[in-house]
Amino acid sequence: MYTDRDKDQILSDMLESVQGDVDKREGSVVYDMLAPPSEEIELLQHVLEAVSENGFIDTAQMEYVDLRAMEYGEYRKTAEQAKGWLLIADKAGREINIDTVVMTEHDGEPIALQIVEYNVVPESGEVTVQAVAVEPGDNGNIPAYSDMTCVDLPEAIITNPIEFLGGVDRESDEELKSRVLLKVRKPITSGNIYHYELWARQIAGISQARVTPLWDGPGTVKVTVINSEGRAPTEEQVLAVAEHIEKERPIGATVSVVAIKExxxxxxxxxxxxxxxxxxxxxxxxxxxxxxxxxxxxxxxxxxxxxxxxxxxxxxxxxxxxxxxxxxxxxxxxxxxxxxxxxxxxxxxxx
Incomplete structure (x- = not known):
């Protein structure tokens, strides 16, 4: 809209508008005075184009997506840390301190895990402790039995018997836009289908929801949720959706929230x-x-x-x-x- 003319066309138009019999050739005073402004005007056109696009949720970018979303009462979902359990084999009596860092690797990237509970290795030589990924995000969802090392526990053999779960990346621009557009374009009101879909998608890690009204008789609603990767969410995420909907739902509705079946x-x-x-x-x-x-x-x-x-x-x-x-x-x-x-x-x- 604003970028139809480049600097050459702008300069040509300005030279054309100069009145009188004056020298307008390249190198002339008039030409040299108008050439720099033509470049600045071209730059300003691009700025105006960006300003225009950032005024609409569908074309906004970066922080402007957040600003437009906030006008509709929607906020970007933050990244979440992955959580899991570590099995540590070491000599009896070894103390496992809170904040001990264990290193592993996932998809070629180093992942730091932080132990969040104190424990002592018993006579059996093995202890299980809870840990979280230091950096929030999907990459913290490490598979079971990953190789691990720990500077503070040099003699220990450490692994995770089950995969770490719950790590979620920060909500992308497209996911946030989709959620806002659902709210704007669908008739969301009084606990209808779209209302339940929106409530479910407001939870971190949930990108889709399928709502089945009257699925088990009058007053019943089933909400089937899907995570950001198009797969079944964790039990923790399903519970978070259920608790959120319970606070928002109309009085009298019986709501069941389930994970999609893979x-x-x-x-x-x-x-x-x-x-x-x-x-x-x-x-x-x-x-x-x-x-x-x-x-x-x-x-x-x-x-x-x-x-x-x-x-x-x-x-x-x-x-x-x-x-x-x-x-x-x-x-x-x-x-x-x-x-x-x-x-x-x-x-x-x-x-």
Whole structure:
């Protein structure tokens, strides 16, 4: 809107408007006086364009998204720390102090875990203590039995018997915009479907919610929640949604909040690869491509779209004999799941 003219066009227009028989050639006094302002005017046009875009929630960026969202009573969800348990094997009597830092690695990045409770290694030589990721965010959700070290416990063997959970990244601009637009564009009022969806999505780590009214008779509502990665949220997140809705819901409503049920979609395929690649070289890339499709697939997993996800992976030249399925039943038909389910990548076998 404001950037239709560049500095050359602006300079040309200004020279054209100069009255009288004066020298307007490059290097003339008039030209040299108008050339610098034309550059500044071009810059100001871009500033005005940004000001205009930041005035609307749909096109706002960075802190302006927060400012526009606050006008509608919505606030960006902050990052959350991952939590879990550490199993420490050390000599009996060893003290495990609060704030002891344990180091591990996840996706190639170092992760610091902080022990949050005091304990002493018993005669058995093993003790379990609670810990949290020092830095909040999704990367703190480390898998079970990760390798760990601790400067303060040099002789200890430390691991986590179960994965760390609950780590959530700071809400993205797009997620916050989506939540605000839901509030603005949908008729949210008096505890209707959209109201329950908004309440659920106000909790950190929850990006989607499916609301089923009257699911168990009059006055009942079921809210099925999905996390920011399109998967089942943790029990802690489900409880947080339930507690939040309980404070907001209309009097008389009986609300059940449940996590979406994950349905692994298994895939087998024979693939022809480029440049001497082997199936294991692009296994992860194909799984990621399938996951991107499944995140938008809804309740019908299309055979053709799974095949397309394989073919569009870089390095894949052609494919044959693709089969998809769930619960061990494979074929070349579409796979249907219920509204309370979400499809995730299962076992992908490539030959």
């Amino acid at each position: 349905v692994p979609i298994d895939v087998t395929a024979t693939i022809e690869l480029e440049g001497g690649l082997l199936p294991e070289d692009i296994q992860e890339a194909i799984e990621q491509s399938i996951a991107e499709y499944l995140s938008e697939a809804g309740t019908e997993i299309r055979y053709s779209q799974i095949s397309r996800a394989i073919l569009r992976t870089e390095g894949v030249k052609d494919y044959d004999d693709v089969q998809i399925g769930a619960d061990g039943i494979m074929g070349n038909d579409n796979v249907l799941i219920s509204a309370d389910d979400v499809a995730i990548v299962g076992q992908v076998t490539l030959t």
